[in-house]
Amino acid sequence: MEVLEKKNKNKKYRPILDGIPDWPVYQLSRNRKEFIEEVAQKSVERIRQLRPNRKQLLDDLEATVYREQQRMKRNRWRVDPPDEQRFWAGIKEKLVELSNKPDDGSGAEDKLLQRIVTRYANEIAGNFKPSSYRLARSITTFWFNRLLNAARVKKFGAIFRNKYTLRDKIQIVGKVKQLRKLARLGTIVMVPTHFSNLDSILIGWVIHALGLPAFIYGAGLNLFNIKIFAYFMNSLGAYKVDRRKKNLPYLETLKMYSSLAIQKGAHSLFFPGGTRSRSGAIEKTLKLGLLSTAIEAQRNIYLNTSEGEEPRKIFIVPVTLNYHFVLEAPDLIEEYLSVKGQDRYLPEQDKYGSFQLLRFLIKFFGKGSNISVSIGRGLDVMGNYVNDEGDSLDAQGRVIKTRDYFVSNGYITIDKQREDEYTRMLSHRIVAEYHRINRVFASHLVAFVAFEMWQQKHPKLDLFGLLRLPEEDQVLEYAEFRQACKRVRKQIYRLKEQGKANHATHLKGKIDLVIRHGMENVGIFHLNRPLLFNKEGNIITQDLSLLYYYHNRLTGYDLEKVI
Amino acid sequence: MTSKKLSDEKPVGVIGAGNFGSAVANLLARQRNVLLYARDEKTINRILNKRENRGHKMKKNVTPINDLKQLAHECDILFPIVPSSHFRNMMRQVSPYLHPYHVLIHGTKGFDITLPKGQTIESVTKLSRNQVKTMSEVIREESVVVRVGCLAGPNLSKELAARHPAATVIASHFNEVISIGKRLLRNDRFQVYGNNDLVGVELAGVLKNIIAIASGALHGMGYGENARGLLISRGVVEMIHLGRALGGNTKAFLGLAGIGDLVTTSNSELSRNFQVGNKLAQGMTLKEILESMDEVAEGVNTVRIAKKCADYYRVRAPITNTLYQVLFEDLTVKQAISYLMRYPLNVDIDFLD
Numbered sequence: 001m002e003v004l005e006k007k008n009k010n011k012k013y014r015p016i017l018d019g020i021p022d023w024p025v026y027q028l029s030r031n032r033k034e035f036i037e038e039v040a041q042k043s044v045e046r047i048r049q050l051r052p053n054r055k056q057l058l059d060d061l062e063a064t065v066y067r068e069q070q071r072m073k074r075n076r077w078r079v080d081p082p083d084e085q086r087f088w089a090g091i092k093e094k095l096v097e098l099s100n101k102p103d104d105g106s107g108a109e110d111k112l113l114q115r116i117v118t119r120y121a122n123e124i125a126g127n128f129k130p131s132s133y134r135l136a137r138s139i140t141t142f143w144f145n146r147l148l149n150a151a152r153v154k155k156f157g158a159i160f161r162n163k164y165t166l167r168d169k170i171q172i173v174g175k176v177k178q179l180r181k182l183a184r185l186g187t188i189v190m191v192p193t194h195f196s197n198l199d200s201i202l203i204g205w206v207i208h209a210l211g212l213p214a215f216i217y218g219a220g221l222n223l224f225n226i227k228i229f230a231y232f233m234n235s236l237g238a239y240k241v242d243r244r245k246k247n248l249p250y251l252e253t254l255k256m257y258s259s260l261a262i263q264k265g266a267h268s269l270f271f272p273g274g275t276r277s278r279s280g281a282i283e284k285t286l287k288l289g290l291l292s293t294a295i296e297a298q299r300n301i302y303l304n305t306s307e308g309e310e311p312r313k314i315f316i317v318p319v320t321l322n323y324h325f326v327l328e329a330p331d332l333i334e335e336y337l338s339v340k341g342q343d344r345y346l347p348e349q350d351k352y353g354s355f356q357l358l359r360f361l362i363k364f365f366g367k368g369s370n371i372s373v374s375i376g377r378g379l380d381v382m383g384n385y386v387n388d389e390g391d392s393l394d395a396q397g398r399v400i401k402t403r404d405y406f407v408s409n410g411y412i413t414i415d416k417q418r419e420d421e422y423t424r425m426l427s428h429r430i431v432a433e434y435h436r437i438n439r440v441f442a443s444h445l446v447a448f449v450a451f452e453m454w455q456q457k458h459p460k461l462d463l464f465g466l467l468r469l470p471e472e473d474q475v476l477e478y479a480e481f482r483q484a485c486k487r488v489r490k491q492i493y494r495l496k497e498q499g500k501a502n503h504a505t506h507l508k509g510k511i512d513l514v515i516r517h518g519m520e521n522v523g524i525f526h527l528n529r530p531l532l533f534n535k536e537g538n539i540i541t542q543d544l545s546l547l548y549y550y551h552n553r554l555t556g557y558d559l560e561k562v563i
Numbered sequence: 564m565t566s567k568k569l570s571d572e573k574p575v576g577v578i579g580a581g582n583f584g585s586a587v588a589n590l591l592a593r594q595r596n597v598l599l600y601a602r603d604e605k606t607i608n609r610i611l612n613k614r615e616n617r618g619h620k621m622k623k624n625v626t627p628i629n630d631l632k633q634l635a636h637e638c639d640i641l642f643p644i645v646p647s648s649h650f651r652n653m654m655r656q657v658s659p660y661l662h663p664y665h666v667l668i669h670g671t672k673g674f675d676i677t678l679p680k681g682q683t684i685e686s687v688t689k690l691s692r693n694q695v696k697t698m699s700e701v702i703r704e705e706s707v708v709v710r711v712g713c714l715a716g717p718n719l720s721k722e723l724a725a726r727h728p729a730a731t732v733i734a735s736h737f738n739e740v741i742s743i744g745k746r747l748l749r750n751d752r753f754q755v756y757g758n759n760d761l762v763g764v765e766l767a768g769v770l771k772n773i774i775a776i777a778s779g780a781l782h783g784m785g786y787g788e789n790a791r792g793l794l795i796s797r798g799v800v801e802m803i804h805l806g807r808a809l810g811g812n813t814k815a816f817l818g819l820a821g822i823g824d825l826v827t828t829s830n831s832e833l834s835r836n837f838q839v840g841n842k843l844a845q846g847m848t849l850k851e852i853l854e855s856m857d858e859v860a861e862g863v864n865t866v867r868i869a870k871k872c873a874d875y876y877r878v879r880a881p882i883t884n885t886l887y888q889v890l891f892e893d894l895t896v897k898q899a900i901s902y903l904m905r906y907p908l909n910v911d912i913d914f915l916d
Contacts, residue, residue, distance in 0.1 A: 382663070382709070394707045396658075404663035405709065408739065409573075409639065417738045418710075425709065 013211035016180055020130045023213035024187075024266040025237045029128035036125050039260055040118040043253040047113060050248070054103050058095065061112065064247040065092045071244050079224045081123075091116065113249065120245075120253040126216055128237040133214060172206060174375035174437060178388050179317055182378045183212050185390040186313035187265050189294045190215060193282055193320045193434055194271035196327055197223060200233065203269065203319070206373050216261055218270035218290060243275070251289060259293035263300055265312060272430060278336035280329065280549035282320070282434050282556065286427040288420070295419050295426065298381045299406045303414075313390050313402065316383070316426065318376035318433040322504070324443040324521035326549075333549040341464050372504060374437040382422060383429030435556060440492050440503040442518030447550035449484045450476060450531055450539055452563045467544050476539040486511050487562045501557060522550055574598050575747060576638035578653060579645035580606050580627065581858055583670055585619040586720040587642055587748075592622040594747050599627045600634050619724050635660035640668070640743060642714070643702075646859040647673025650698055654705035661706045668733065668744055669698045670714040672768040673861040674868045684864075690871040692809060697765040712740040713761060715768035715820035717827035719834065723753075730754035732819045734764035756819055763815030766806040771825040772836045772862030773869060773883050774798035778829035779837035780889070780896045783844025794882070795829055801882050803914045805869055808876035813914055836862035843889060844896045866890055881906050 020026050028035055051057040068088050072080070094112055182188060192203055200219050207215055214237045221242040224230040239257060242250070262268050274287035298314045305311035326332070377385055380402045384392040391399045405422065406412045453476055455466060489511065495501035506517060519539075523530040528542035530550055541547050573595075577588045580601035588599045599621075601607050610616050610627040628634060635641070635657055645653050650671055661667075675696045678687055696704070699711045712735030723729060733744035733755060741757035749755045758764050774794065781790045802825070803816045815821060828834040832841070839860045842852045849863070870887040873880040885902055888894035894902075 384707075395704075398659070400663060400707050402663075407664040410664075415739055421736045422709075 013176075013180065013209065015211040015213070016184055017213050020133070020213075024264065025128050025214045025216050026130060028216070028261060028264060028266050029126070029237070032125060032127070035260070035264075036118070036121045039121045039125075039253065039257050040114065042260065043117045043121070043249070043256040044110065044114050046256060047117070047249060047252050048110070050252070054109055057109055057113065058099050060248050061091075061095055061109070061116070062099070064116065064249055065095060067247050068245075075244060077222065077225050079221060079230070087119065116249050117253050120250050121257065123242070124239050124254055124257050126237050126239040128214065128216075133237070169370055170202070170206070170209075171370060171372040172209065172375065173372060173439070175317075175377045176210060176375055178378055179375055180210060180212065181388050182315045182317070182386070182390055183267060186315050187262055187297075188212075188215070188267040188315050188317055188378075189262065190267070190269040190317045190319055191272045191291075191430055192269070192318075193438075194273045194276050195280070195321060195323060196276060198327065199271070199276075199321055200238075202321065202371065202373070207269075213267065215267040215269040217268065218258065220275070241270075255289055255293050255296075258290055259297045259300070262294060262297035262314060268294075272427065276328070276332060278332050278339075280326070280333060280336075280552035282431075282438060282553065284431060284556065286430060288423045288427060291427055291430075292419060292423040295381045295422050298402065299412065299414065299419065302403045302406055303412050311403070313386075314381050315386060315390065316379040316381060316430065318379070318430050318437065320374050320376075320434055320438045322372045322374065322439045322441060324370075324441055325524045325526075327525075329523060329546060329549050330526065330543075333545050336549075337464075337467070337545060372439050372441075374439050374502065376433045376437045379426075379429060379433070381426060383426045436500055437502055438553075440501060440507060440554065441521070442504070442507055442514045443522035443524075444518075444550065444553045445485060445488060445492070445507065446515055446518035446531055447522050447547055448554040448559065449481065449488055449563060450541070451544075451547050451551035452560045453481065453484055454544075455560075456563060463548075467548065469544060474541050474544070475534065478533075478538050481539050482511060482515060484563045485515055488559050489514070491559055491562045492557075495557060523547075573640075574626075574638055576600065576634045576641040578631075578634070578641060578643040578657070580610070580616055581644065581646070582617045582619075582720045583718070584642075584644040585616045585621065586718070586723045587644060587670060587714070588625045589619060589622050590723065590750070590753065591642070591747055592625050593750055595624075597622075597625045598634055598638060599625050600631060601627055601629065604629065618721070631657045632660045635665070639664060640666045640747070642668050642670060643698075644670040647671050647675055647698065647861060648859070648864065651675050651701050651705060654701055658706040661708050663707050663709060665706075665708045666710045666712070666740055666743055667702050667706075667708050668712040668714055668735070668740065669702065671698045671861075672715065672765075672772060673698070673865060674769060675701045676868060684867060687871065689875040690868060691875045692872075695809070695868055695872060697762055697769070699761055699765060710737050710740050711735065711761070712737070712744060713765050713768070714744070715764050715824065716756075717819065717824045719827065719831060721833055726752045728752055728754075730756060730819055730823075732756045732758050732764055734758040734761045734815070734820070736761055758815060758818065758820070760812050760815045762809075763806065763811030764818075764820040766809055766811040767802065767816045767818075767821035768824060769861070769865055770802040770805055770869060771798075771821065771828060772860075772865050773886060774802065774825055775828035775834055775836035776840040776843075776860075776862045776866065776890075777882055777886055779834075779840025779842075780844045780886075781840075781900075782832075782837070783841040784896060784900070791829065795825060798825060798829075798882060800912070800914060801880050804878050805873060805880055805883070807914075808878045809872060835860040839863060849890050863890060 017023060048057070051060055065088055072085055072088070091112065098109055098112070179188070192199065200223060216237045216239055218241045219233050219238040221240045223233060224240060241254065258268065258270070270290045272286040272291050273283035277283060294314055294316060301311050380386055380392040382392070382402060382405050384394065384400060386392050392402050394400050403412070408415070454469065458466060458469065461469070489507065492501055492503055492507070496503060507514060519531050519533060523546055526543070526546060528546065530541055530543055530547035532540050532542060534540045574597060575591050575595045576598045577584050577591065578600045580599050584599070588597050591597045599610070606616060607627040607629055610621050610625070614621045643650070643653065675698065676684065676690065677694050677696070678684065699713055702708055702711050712733050714731055714733060716731040718729060718731055730753065731748065733741045735741050736759060745755045745757065777798065778791060778794055781794060799816065799822060802821065803813055806816055807813065828837060831837055835856060835858060838856070839852055839862060843849070853863070866883060866886050869880070869883050873883060881903060885894065885899040889896055889899050
């Protein structure tokens with residue numbers, strides 16, 4: 001028996017801006033060359049502020065060259081440009097020359113920095129093209145729809161039907177209306193949770209489905225190694241974030257790119273967790289680099305808006321993506337465990353191939369396994385909620401001026417340390433919002449309860465001991481399991497009332513059905529299922545590490561206390 | 564950064580005209596005009612007419628006022644210095660007039676507690692960090708102000724008034740707040756240090772009051788310096804363990820706000836907390852003692868709260884526990900001391916690793 005999701009009322013949204021030429025991201029790409037020059041110019045200025053004397057700068061450039069050469073030796077990717085070895089060799093030569101010479105005041109080191117930074121800016125910059133955007137968009141929609149109809153309606157010829165659309169599979173819930181309003185009033189910075197490589201495509205589709213203009217977004221350069229991804233990402237306005245490069249010029253250029261794009265009104269998106277969650281838990285700490293650019297951009301907007309003009313406001317919109325199934329879960333949790341356990345954990349080899357990917361897509365569209373995307377309430381850059389008019393509100397609902405946070409002695413001031421602190425505060429707010437808007441699925445519930453029950457039955461075992469639990473102990477009696485699920489579900493209801501969590505509508509109703517729904521869906525397409533019923537109707541597992549992964553989704557709510 | 568000339572004309576506000584509030588107002592008045600908020604008319608008139616408050620001779624440019632709205636409107640920088648039990652209420656009153664550009668540096672060394680419905684501080688058995696807040700946390704919860712700091716360290720009001728050499732710590736996450744505090748308070752007899760561990764410094768300032776009461780009790784029993792040395796060093800260890808459980812770092816306790824303040828208050832008959840202990844040892848009951856004092860001794864409430872936190876977080880806190888029994892149950896000081904002297908744990912330093 002299938003537990004039905006509440007009738008999906010997702011309707012089609014009209015685009016908020018009519019033509020692509022009106023989109024900020026298009027404006028940005030049309031003036032791509034000028035924009036890159038501006039990014040490079042300002043990055044040089046910023047780096048010179050951070051490294052005011054020549055010696056410091058040269059030291060940093062030397063470190064940069066060294067690291068780049070190490071990277072090229074050890075970790076080259078398909079996307080890396082063929083000329084980069086030549087480029088860095090040239091820089092190195094120049095650098096040696098400069099360090100042996102005393103400062104002649106010619107500013108040669110600035111020119112060298114300029115060359116590096118310009119190269120980085122070109123590397124980072126996205127290349128949004130309306131034609132390929134339209135194409136990519138229609139390809140995804142078309143093929144997803146075909147797959148969906150073919151799989152659902154099992155008749156020959158169903159592949160050409162349009163009974164189901166993607167909107168039936170992917171539910172968008174939360175503050176959609178507000179998001180559409182805010183996108184007209186100001187600049188959106190969307191910050192989703194990150195579990196799977198498919199997130200990037202999914203969120204691109206969501207933005208389109210909501211009738212929003214394309215966002216620029218920071219995507220890991222590794223995704224561009226996969227050609228099909230690269231095509232989509234490029235056409236969707238993605239800029240590239242290369243996590244191998246940790247040198248100062250690169251990081252400053254990247255931040256400058258994001259900051260300037262936001263200042264120019266381009267709606268932006270990045271995954272503030274920095275990388276996919278390895279443990280399966282919702283992000284608890286965020287990377288502050290890109291996040292700080294939103295705050296810096298807002299301050300600059302206030303600083304540069306002349307009197308009488310209305311400064312454009314930046315809105316932070318947290319989003320959680322909720323899955324029953326994460327394709328890469330086995331790899332992710334393995335990585336997590338091997339880092340955490342050092343050598344105490346011996347991962348088994350079991351990789352998924354492209355066959356699994358195809359199987360996943362067909363199964364995904366065929367079965368009742370849905371994805372839901374929850375859109376959080378808009379925040380200002382300080383993490384205050386905003387209302388539909390874009391006004392920031394304090395806890396009592398009074399309107400606050402965001403500008404005042406940057407004011408000191410009556411004037412807007414630039415204070416790096418203050419803004420670092422603001423970034424930290426904002427990151428805490430985003431994490432709290434993630435937990436609040438996270439939609440608990442039945443599959444999360446059963447995974448959490450089962451794993452915690454095993455843990456509590458073996459209180460002396462640490463995590464790694466537990467993961468090696470002998471097979472004869474890997475059984476939970478259904479009646480007991482059912483009671484625990486009931487208690488945890490009740491606690492989730494309570495958390496929802498307190499505004500600390502949210503759940504899918506399918507979590508309600510008869511507990512037996514909810515458990516069945518959860519059991520059928522948890523990690524549904526893995527070769528080894530994290531949870532199954534045995535012949536006696538009790539609960540067993542085929543893969544405890546995977547179960548641990550899906551269980552982690554509900555950590556941080558103190559739910560283990562009610563089991 | 565902005566230059567000095569911009570708004571040096573704006574006055575600085577002090578909320579609370581108690582002993583320490585008045586001393587701080589006078590310190591600030593050396594640099595700027597000061598508005599001193601007092602709740603009752605009598606205090607205001609006394610300051611206006613006699614230029615005197617709680618034994619302090621108030622400087623000419625300290626103007627007493629009774630209007631929080633006006634205070635918040637005229638001052639960008641405020642120093643709230645009111646007893647912890649009134650602090651949240653005061654914040655609720657002033658909050659509608661505060662903006663994100665305000666800077667608040669408080670000087671209150673106590674905890675705020677929020678109890679579940681139907682519970683009282685007597686009936687509740689354990690307290691967690693969800694219920695116990697420091698003053699900076701109260702400010703953040705009740706207002707839009709984010710640039711918050713605190714003032715801590717050995718600052719006995721009478722000595723400050725007499726211009727004896729002294730120092731204070733301004734703790735804040737914001738360097739901006741620390742440098743404002745330095746600019747406003749520093750003078751040739753008053754040194755100001757900065758610290759970024761806001762909660763750590765607040766906790767050090769609050770928890771040291773427990774040891775101050777205990778020290779007063781030793782004094783009241785007529786014991787000498789060996790006993791005091793013992794108490795202070797064991798006291799620091801206990802403060803650190805408690806402080807860590809409540810979210811502070813060890814370092815803050817080793818500085819001016821921790822050891823500095825602890826040594827001062829544990830040796831000084833000027834300290835109200837010390838007086839409480841002293842009178843306890845002489846056989847007075849808590850009720851009698853509290854009635855005999857004109858201002859709140861924060862330490863009494865702190866003992867009550869810290870004991871229940873220690874129970875919640877399972878921290879070993881023998882001094883706090885026995886002091887709790889002396890204050891609120893019927894253990895005598897003598898019994899308490901003999902219990903502590905037989906306490907089995909005897910590792911000297913166990914907080915550095």
